[in-house]
Amino acid sequence: MAHIDYFFTVISPYAYLAGGRLERIAAHHGATITYKPLDLIALFARTGGTPLPQRSEARKAYRLQELRRQAAKAGLPLTLTPAHFPTNPAPAAYAIIAAQAAGGGDLGGLVHSLMRACWAEERDLAEDAVIRDCLGAAGFDPALADRGLLAGAETYAANLEEATARGVFGSPFYITEGDERFWGQDRLDDLDLHLSGKL
DSSP states (O other): OOEEEEEEOTTOHHHHHTTTHHHHHHHHHTOEEEEEEOOHHHHHHHHTOOOGGGSOHHHHHHHHHHHHHHHHHHTOOOOSSOTTOSOOOHHHHHHHHHHHHHOSSOHHHHHHHHHHHHHTSOOOTTSHHHHHHHHHHTTSOGGGGTSOHHHHHHHHHHHHHHHHHTTOOSSSEEEETTOOEEESGGGHHHHHHHHTTOO
16 A cells, blocks of 8 residues: 655645645545654754745745745635744644544544644634644544643654655655655645656
8 A cells, every 4th residue: 555654834835735635646546644744944954944034035025926826726715924924833733643643533634724724714823722623623532632742742853853864855745655755735746646657
């Protein structure tokens, strides 16, 4: 069975703009997904990335145009400058890690609802009430937001180490079991072709 390791941060607009495409591609190919939320700013520091506030004005302006275009292509609502961005992504990441360990709900739905909260609903992903709401809506026990915080923190840190070792440098980033790497939601078609044996 094919497998995809999915490295991302919940406050990545590009991960949000992937929508449910990864899950649909995986389902089509009978592939499993392991969700690996990580600290993107720490990853940038290790891999030569530039945090948004430190980018040139030209790059910032282009990013806004590109986000607008990609949102239109994806048919997803997007607030270009959300009220709660940047925010601390760690609590939401810990909840994803706890939900993945617990099972029983729609993990892809949870990930997307958390991202949608930031990029379309003007909600703060660092707030416990938002995380609990998203957990419940995805079929998980909202109390997962309070349990396994230490394990979540340990896995979050381990995901960063694994990402660095495996050549990840941005979000979203997809790696197949054969070490084929795909960076960005705009490479999901390539991932699909690869899993089909056409690329």
